[in-house]
Amino acid sequence: MATVSTAPAPGMHQIDLSKLNLQQLAQLKQRLDQEMTVFQDSLHTLKIAHGKFMESGECVEKITPDTKGKTILVPLTGSMYVPGSISDTDNVMIDIGTGYYAQKDIEGAKDYFKRKVAFVSEQMEKIKTLGSEKSKVHKAICMMIEMKFQAQMQAGKPNAS
Amino acid sequence: MTEEIQKKMQKELELLSGIQKDYRKAVAQKQQLDSQLNENKAVKEELLLLKKDAEVYKLIGPVLVKQDLEDATQNVIKRMEYISKEIKRADDHIFALENKQEALQENLNKLKIDLNKLKIKA
Numbered sequence: 001m002a003t004v005s006t007a008p009a010p011g012m013h014q015i016d017l018s019k020l021n022l023q024q025l026a027q028l029k030q031r032l033d034q035e036m037t038v039f040q041d042s043l044h045t046l047k048i049a050h051g052k053f054m055e056s057g058e059c060v061e062k063i064t065p066d067t068k069g070k071t072i073l074v075p076l077t078g079s080m081y082v083p084g085s086i087s088d089t090d091n092v093m094i095d096i097g098t099g100y101y102a103q104k105d106i107e108g109a110k111d112y113f114k115r116k117v118a119f120v121s122e123q124m125e126k127i128k129t130l131g132s133e134k135s136k137v138h139k140a141i142c143m144m145i146e147m148k149f150q151a152q153m154q155a156g157k158p159n160a161s
Numbered sequence: 162m163t164e165e166i167q168k169k170m171q172k173e174l175e176l177l178s179g180i181q182k183d184y185r186k187a188v189a190q191k192q193q194l195d196s197q198l199n200e201n202k203a204v205k206e207e208l209l210l211l212k213k214d215a216e217v218y219k220l221i222g223p224v225l226v227k228q229d230l231e232d233a234t235q236n237v238i239k240r241m242e243y244i245s246k247e248i249k250r251a252d253d254h255i256f257a258l259e260n261k262q263e264a265l266q267e268n269l270n271k272l273k274i275d276l277n278k279l280k281i282k283a
Contacts, residue, residue, distance in 0.1 A: 093218070093225075095220075096204050096207040097200045097201075097203055097204040097207070098197075098200055098201055098204050098237070098240075099219055099220040099221070100204055100208070100217060100218070100219055100220075100228075100233060100237075101218040101219070102207065102215060102216070102217050102218075103215060103216040103217070103218075104215070112207075
């Protein structure tokens with residue numbers, strides 16, 4: 001039956017869906033809907049973060065000792081640039097969060113972005129597995145609602161006619 | 162009698178919706194604190210990974226101010242403690258609101274049953 005697919009995850013107590021009434025099922029479904037939206041949103045945010053870290057990593061790759069002294073255009077605003085030159089090709093500043101910046105050498109920076117990308121990917125995987133579990137439960141609940149609804153309709157028919 | 166109960170229900174419903182609003186606010190606040198804690202955790206790990214002589218700056222307004230690595234680490238740890246405390250407080254708050262919600266819901270259900278009984282009588 002439908003309850004089979006709601007394999008209990010650790011820390012989650014198993015509820016027999018067939019014992020719940022329609023209202024409870026609807027409530028549960030609504031809560032699951034909300035949770036799934038949260039997962040979708042986080043996944044989206046993580047994807048953006050993943051992209052940003054990848055991009056930053058690629059930028060660091062472009063800084064080599066050869067680029068020393070080369071002229072670049074520094075963006076002051078989104079649409080205004082001033083010429084500048086790279087004076088230090090060995091060190092970069094990295095925003096490590098909460099307003100802190102750390103100076104790292106190129107190798108360290110590459111390593112940092114690699115680690116961050118790996119971390120974000122890991123989180124994404126976690127959310128994906130959690131999300132698919134939730135959608136399984138969601139499906140089971142939808143099926144249950146359907147079944148209960150039909151049972152109710154059939155039970156109500158003889159009275160109505 | 163029916164009107165009285167309906168009035169009561171109206172009142173309870175208003176109370177409930179107010180608490181639900183508070184509840185949503187509290188949950189959002191807790192989520193924000195959670196994400197702050199996570200960010201601080203990541204920063205702490207990063208600071209611990211740095212070499213002893215690494216240069217660390219803190220962004221204060223538009224300027225970067227040089228900081229001692231040791232000081233920065235201590236600061237982050239202190240902030241994590243503070244956020245953890247805040248999270249505990251938020252948790253308690255959420256729990257209290259949950260209880261209030263449940264009590265109100267029960268009251269409402271009782272009133273509904275009373276109302277139905279009256280309707281059947283009438």
